[in-house]
Amino acid sequence: MTIALPQRRLSDFAEDFLEGLSRTPKTLPAKYFYDEAGSELFEEICRLPEYYPTRVETALLKAHAAEMARLAGPNAVLVELGAGALRKVEILLDALEAPRAYVPVDISGPFLHDRARQLRQNRPSLLVEPVEADFTAEFFWPASSSAAERIGFFPGSTIGNFTPQEASHFLKRLRPHLSALLIGVDLVKNPAVLHAAYNDSQNITAAFNKNILARANRELETSFDLSAFDHYAFYHPFHQRIEMHLVSRKAQNVFVLGRDIRFHSGESIHTENSYKYTLDGFQTLAMSCGFVPVKSWTDAEQRFSLHWLEAEPKA
Structure with missing residues (x-):
């Protein structure tokens, strides 16, 4: 669908x-x-x-996918914001226990639907629900899943394209729709x-x-x-x-x-x-938006980081 x-x-x-x-x-x-x-x-x-983020983030996913899958739990619905070429998300999908669905969200319709077709061919048992939308604005979340089931996946440090104020607004808007968010963040460096x-x-x-x-x-x-x-x-x-x-x-x-x-x-x-963020700086931002930092991973040179954030329940 x-x-x-x-x-x-x-x-x-x-x-x-x-x-x-x-x-x-x-x-x-x-x-x-x-x-x-x-x-x-x-x-x-x-x-x-020269472009280190993809290599470093991919290596982090491969090294820690099992731990991420334990945090996600079984039957998760994985929602990727800004779906890419599937290489990163397939690492997660391989590690997750019986994922129920994958929801790629992207503004580029032809690119999105081409990648969705590839994934359906490779994983015929997985429900793939592409959403053609600008994820930086409000969009329709699939009614086939609830917030409690959805794990957001936002790789590639795309969060860095927002100003800190825009990033805060974006994360606050995401929080009610997700139980957790796995997000890539580029770090301050040379x-x-x-x-x-x-x-x-x-x-x-x-x-x-x-x-x-x-x-x-x-x-x-x-x-x-x-x-x-x-x-x-x-x-x-x-x-x-x-x-x-x-x-x-x-x-x-x-x-x-x-x-x-x-x-x-x-x-x-x-x-x-x-x-670019420091580890503490990004976690402080996440907490101000209603997320609880649970775990972060970075490479030995601290070039790039991945963060597992859980959505705080509403008071």
């Missing part, structure tokens, strides 16, 4: 795109990276030697490691960043010349975040939804933040 919201994504994209480029400074929501082409590019990023991860030698991250403009050209009939923008990513130590920008190489006008948008030479579009 497939659960989908009404098809509003294109109009939302158009509205948010124009609104973001009308701001000073210009911004675009990172969630719009993930059309089918963007999702494929992100999978390429995850295989890059900025040189972060710089390499977001400025890879093959320029895949640059292509991923520029894809948001390519998507606008495809879907909104905009007139972006991708060669006229440079990928720029840097670590901001005060905010403890990576910032990604697209920087205009020249003064130019771009036709966007009936309007000419002016870019000065050197002007940027801020496309993404990726906040």
Whole structure:
């Protein structure tokens, strides 16, 4: 069974795109990276030697999946927010005792349904209920499961794309729908490691960043010349975040939804933040949102962490 919201994504994209480029400074929501082409590019990023989060998180899952399965208990319904290429979730599904269902939630419909078909072929006894939705907003949770049965899975440190205030709002919104949440969180570390991860030698991250403009050209009939923008990513130590920008190489006008948008030479579009946390800092955030930190796992170099959070019952 497939659960989908009404098809509003294109109009939302158009509205948010124009609104973001009308701001000073210009911004675009990172969630719009993930059309089918963007999702494929992100999978390429995850295989890059410089991009440590995927390797470290996968190793942590393999090393500790049995312990995570004990915390989950039998007959769990696993809800993955921002479903990826299934490699991580299959580690969990292999370890869980008789999982009752898997619910991948993703904004990219074709990518989501392709991965769901693969999983049904590999696990014909598992109920797979894909939900095509923007998980950063309200969406319809499958009525076939209750909050008490649902274990949230939010890997990849996507929580870092939210500001701390947005992350707090997001976690508070999730809590009533879940019994527990397994979440990946990137950690504060040597900025040189972060710089390499977001400025890879093959320029895949640059292509991923520029894809948001390519998507606008495809879907909104905009007139972006991708060669006229440079990928720029840097670590901001005060905010403890990576910032990604697209920087205009020249003064130019771009036709966007009936309007000419002016870019000065050197002007940027801020496309993404990726906040980094300390272990204590993230657990403090989780507790303020009604979650109880039960267990955390990290690698020996403390580059990346996984956290098991249980939802506090309502008073």
